Amino acid sequence: MTASEQSSDRTLQEKHKQLAQLQAEVNSIFAEAIANQVTTVDFATEIWIKAMLESKPYAAIACRMIHHSTTFLGEELLQFLQFLAKGTAEKDASIVGWAVDLINQGLIINNTLKEDNGNGEIEL
Numbered sequence: 873m874t875a876s877e878q879s880s881d882r883t884l885q886e887k888h889k890q891l892a893q894l895q896a897e898v899n900s901i902f903a904e905a906i907a908n909q910v911t912t913v914d915f916a917t918e919i920w921i922k923a924m925l926e927s928k929p930y931a932a933i934a935c936r937m938i939h940h941s942t943t944f945l946g947e948e949l950l951q952f953l954q955f956l957a958k959g960t961a962e963k964d965a966s967i968v969g970w971a972v973d974l975i976n977q978g979l980i981i982n983n984t985l986k987e988d989n990g991n992g993e994i995e996l
Contacts, residue, residue: 897929916976919969924960937978938971940985 905915919937922930935953939945944952956974959967 878898894929894932901929901933912976912979915933916972916979919975920960920971924957934975937975937982940978941974941983965966 905918910946915934916937919930919933923934935949938953938956939949940947956967956971960971
């Protein structure tokens with residue numbers, strides 16, 4: 873294996889390690905919300921607030937939940953998230969409400985998917 877291939881392999885391993893850590897943090901956030909019997913609306917609000925504060929696990933959850941409720945993918949999802957974040961930064965209450973509603977819908981969809989496939993975790 874060349875030095876370049878070894879470097880690439882280490883980089884890939886590090887990315888997998890980081891993703892596994894993020895997944896563990898996300899699972900912990902969901903477990904805590906479930907244990908505390910937090911409503912989906914309250915959880916959606918918490919997710920959006922903390923995502924806007926640049927918390928990676930919450931941003932990952934917001935992204936996945938908004939994907940569930942819109943089916944946007946890739947660049948389209950990124951642009952939509954940027955639009956929601958910009959509206960939130962500008963304190964546009966309708967945009968904030970829309971983001972929270974989308975996340976709430978995504979949480980409900982995620983719960984349905986979880987029940988359908990027997991998986992108790994959100995997959996990033």
